[in-house]
Amino acid sequence: MALSRFIFLLFLSSCIFAVLADVSVENCSDNSTIPTAQMSANIDSLVAELASSTSQNRFSIATYGKGTDKVYGLGQCRGDVNSTDCTTCIQDAAKNIRTNCQNQTDAWLWQNDNCILRFDDDQFFGNVDPSSFANLYNNDHPQHPSAFKKQLDALISKVSSEAVVPANEGLGRGKSFSVASNDTIYALTQCTRDLSRHSCSECLNIAIGNFPKFCNNEKTVGCRVLYGSCYVRYEIYPFYYPLDS
Ligand SMILES: *[C@@H]1O[C@H](CO)[C@@H](O)[C@H](O)[C@H]1NC(C)=O
Numbered sequence: 001m002a003l004s005r006f007i008f009l010l011f012l013s014s015c016i017f018a019v020l021a022d023v024s025v026e027n028c029s030d031n032s033t034i035p036t037a038q039m040s041a042n043i044d045s046l047v048a049e050l051a052s053s054t055s056q057n058r059f060s061i062a063t064y065g066k067g068t069d070k071v072y073g074l075g076q077c078r079g080d081v082n083s084t085d086c087t088t089c090i091q092d093a094a095k096n097i098r099t100n101c102q103n104q105t106d107a108w109l110w111q112n113d114n115c116i117l118r119f120d121d122d123q124f125f126g127n128v129d130p131s132s133f134a135n136l137y138n139n140d141h142p143q144h145p146s147a148f149k150k151q152l153d154a155l156i157s158k159v160s161s162e163a164v165v166p167a168n169e170g171l172g173r174g175k176s177f178s179v180a181s182n183d184t185i186y187a188l189t190q191c192t193r194d195l196s197r198h199s200c201s202e203c204l205n206i207a208i209g210n211f212p213k214f215c216n217n218e219k220t221v222g223c224r225v226l227y228g229s230c231y232v233r234y235e236i237y238p239f240y241y242p243l244d245s
């Protein structure tokens, strides 16, 4: 798979500190023009089926079509997002992914940070694909960078170990306050549910291992690293649900 395009749609600031609003991030592959009208029709059917089954079950994988026109897809809501928001999210994603990645045989879209929709003409279930990614970070620096980094590393490690517990369905989240950093950090990790415990851990480790590269050398109070099979985010404000936990 060679995904290679990325569109970053939205950036907002508040007056207290810069807050990166919920965003939609997609990675469409540039070089995979859909070869047949049948495959294009199959992608439409697949995406519609995923929108419907993910609305009901919060997670679904599906295949559509036969032979060389067969396509594979996955839909999933972030574990902390409620059913109402999940349905809205996956329906929006279904619309947007076909508009934004209309000529691609493989694409993924994280819609408003709340859900992911993905399709491919190659079978990808259970695989970690580190080749297509996106990142965004806050330009504000922590007050005490080295204390912040220490606190962040510990929190991310705790939250990741939660995500790989099968009962948690790929979701880990938590917060921590440190006097030394003078910040409360909130963090969330989410794997797609087709991944094994081992693959979830692998995907999260790749994402976290890329913090120095993707998160302004970790000199930032907030960052997101997104892949087609996992998501990691931290901020100094609550962003996951319920907002007070
Ligand atoms: C896309 O295809 C063109 C021409 O075939 C090639 O030059 C280019 O390197 C490819 N880009 C990627 C990202 O694979």
Ligand SMILES: *[C@@H]1O[C@H](CO)[C@@H](O)[C@H](O)[C@H]1NC(C)=O
Residues within 6 Å of the ligand: 082, 084, 085
């Ligand atoms: C779902 O979560 C949203 C927050 O995004 C909240 O506004 C809404 O009231 C919640 N709906 C239900 C049914 O709990």
Ligand SMILES: *[C@@H]1O[C@H](CO)[C@@H](O)[C@H](O)[C@H]1NC(C)=O
Residues within 6 Å of the ligand: 100, 102, 103
């Ligand atoms: C998709 O392909 C069609 C037909 O080749 C072309 O007209 C259209 O501009 C392409 N869309 C994008 C987003 O590249």
Ligand SMILES: *[C@@H]1O[C@H](CO)[C@@H](O)[C@H](O)[C@H]1NC(C)=O
Residues within 6 Å of the ligand: 002, 003, 004, 005, 006, 027, 131, 132, 133, 134, 135
């Ligand atoms: C999307 O994935 C490609 C790899 O296929 C990567 O080169 C590109 O940088 C990704 N987009 C962003 C903004 O990271």
Ligand SMILES: *[C@@H]1O[C@H](CO)[C@@H](O)[C@H](O)[C@H]1NC(C)=O
Residues within 6 Å of the ligand: 143, 182
């Ligand atoms: C802690 O942070 C708050 C607000 O961010 C600031 O007003 C306060 O001076 C800081 N305290 C210390 C000891 O750095």
